[in-house]
Amino acid sequence: xxxHLHCKEFVNTISSYVDGDLSEELCEELDKHLSExxxxxxxxNTLKKTIDIYHKQAEQxxxxxxxxxxxxxxxxxxxxxx
Amino acid sequence: MINDEVEPLNLKKLQSGDQxxxxxxxxxxxxxxxxxxxxxxxxxxxxxxxxxxTFIKALRSIENFEGRSSLSTWLYRIAVxxxxxxxRKQKPEVTLxxxxxxxxxxxxxxxxxxxxWCCLPEPEFLSNETRIKLNEAIQxxxxxxxxxxxxxxIEGLSIHETAQVLDLxxxxxxxRLLRARMKLREELSIYFxxxxxxx
Numbered sequence: 588x589x590x591h592l593h594c595k596e597f598v599n600t601i602s603s604y605v606d607g608d609l610s611e612e613l614c615e616e617l618d619k620h621l622s623e624x625x626x627x628x629x630x631x632n633t634l635k636k637t638i639d640i641y642h643k644q645a646e647q648x649x650x651x652x653x654x655x656x657x658x659x660x661x662x663x664x665x666x667x668x669x
Numbered sequence: 670m671i672n673d674e675v676e677p678l679n680l681k682k683l684q685s686g687d688q689x690x691x692x693x694x695x696x697x698x699x700x701x702x703x704x705x706x707x708x709x710x711x712x713x714x715x716x717x718x719x720x721x722x723t724f725i726k727a728l729r730s731i732e733n734f735e736g737r738s739s740l741s742t743w744l745y746r747i748a749v750x751x752x753x754x755x756x757r758k759q760k761p762e763v764t765l766x767x768x769x770x771x772x773x774x775x776x777x778x779x780x781x782x783x784x785x786w787c788c789l790p791e792p793e794f795l796s797n798e799t800r801i802k803l804n805e806a807i808q809x810x811x812x813x814x815x816x817x818x819x820x821x822x823i824e825g826l827s828i829h830e831t832a833q834v835l836d837l838x839x840x841x842x843x844x845r846l847l848r849a850r851m852k853l854r855e856e857l858s859i860y861f862x863x864x865x866x867x868x
Contacts, residue, residue, distance in 0.1 A: 649700045657717070658724065
């Protein structure tokens with residue numbers, strides 16, 4: 588895939604592309620490339636999914652209750668914790 | 670990933686040492702700070718130390734907080750610096766080698782895995798096995814790349830906020846983010862390709 592100039596250009600801008608952080612003109616150019624290149628389409632979809640999985644998995648992560656209890660104790664704020 | 674819908678904090682009360690308001694601040698931000706520390710260090714005891722040190726320092730210095738950044742950005746900054754100090758104590762030799770250029774300007778971005786694994790069933794992505802794999806993959810990143818990815822893609826900070834926390838230019842954040850994301854995509858593609866064959 589990297590032998591094609593367009594694919595290389597795409598990879599260098601892929602992160603800004605998934606963030607919607609590119610000019611309209613460049614975005615249209617990359618959309619056109621994506622419609623013609625199966626490999627880059629797979630890369631962009633799997634990249635979006637990678638970010639999405641990390642974000643979703645982290646949503647479940649909270650500091651355990653005993654960790655929070657010790658934190659409030661250390662800060663002398665345990666009496667104010669609801 | 671700080672919940673923006675919670676009640677806004679009163680900075681004047683925080684700075685005057687109002688304990689109820691300080692408690693609210695700790696309650697609002699402790700999950701995020703712990704999560705960042707745990708991802709940075711991959712060790713729950715060290716993450717707890719960083720959590721405590723972050724809020725001890727914050728409570729000590731909040732009267733000097735000038736509001737040039739948001740409170741959350743300020744807290745993240747303290748936490749990331751605390752975590753980096755722990756890492757540097759453990760691996761001083763790595764810190765010397767890992768300057769700003771080592772992640773940003775070396776070899777090109779590798780794209781070797783071209784497998785579409787997005788069609789796997791959703792529970793695959795949220796399983797405990799996947800969670801372990803995600804953690805392994807993120808720990809393989811350098812500290813410079815890992816901190817950018819955690820703040821931007823896990824905690825959901827903007828590029829501007831991430832740059833503020835890490836004291837980097839926005840261009841530098843974007844470059845590191847690209848490299849971090851692509852490295853993780855490669856790692857996960859290898860893992861999920863195997864899962865695809867098993868399904």
